[in-house]
Amino acid sequence: MVHALDEIRRTLKPDGTLIDLRPVEDHWAVEIVSSASYQLAGRLTDVPIAVADDEAAFHAMREVESRGWYIKEKEEEFAFFYYWDTPSEMKEFMDEEWEGLEKMDANVFSAVKSTWTMANADARVRVRVKMLITKWISC
């Protein structure tokens, strides 16, 4: 990662901007949302490999900062939502797209299904992904 960040720096003009935009593990919430309200149904389990990826990314940025290659200008967290019409669609998506990256325990899936069943007819399921955006200036 550090080498790649040096390569990016090479291609940037002096005082160029690097935007690091990525999701970070944080027991992402699974919510049932309708036109009337939203409810927390449960949380996903952070998977060790994804946590390790986050730590490696943070380590790489600390390293390039300590070498004086980039200066952090600002940073914010925000939510990025994935929506599905039904819990089954959510489960199918996770099994195919997030296999090995995110884990939904069986009891959480049961809670999602029951909460969704009791909610308004227009209720959907969403996962609240924690996003981090950081602006760096190359030196």
Add this chain to the structure above:
Amino acid sequence: MTAEKDPEGFERKHLHKFADFANKRVLEVGCGEGRLTWQYAAASTLTVGFDSDHDALRVARADAPHTMQKKVHFAEAGARNIPFANESFDIAVLAWSL
């Protein structure tokens, strides 16, 4: 089975809050299918997205709006050897790729 992603547009809003893409040359690292690219490329002078995933790049090229085909380009490459000259870009975006 598909997911609707960020219908609120929070990602786009934050991206534009953190960088002014107007008249800038932008390098997107790990552009994948170009989902993020289309959220800022219209403002840029030139946007180049690269990724090592050949299939994802095919999707990105196929999805390119006609109006952006001259200013947006995609390349197959890895971040360890970026195939562009020194000091070519004003902004680099790590698109969910660090």
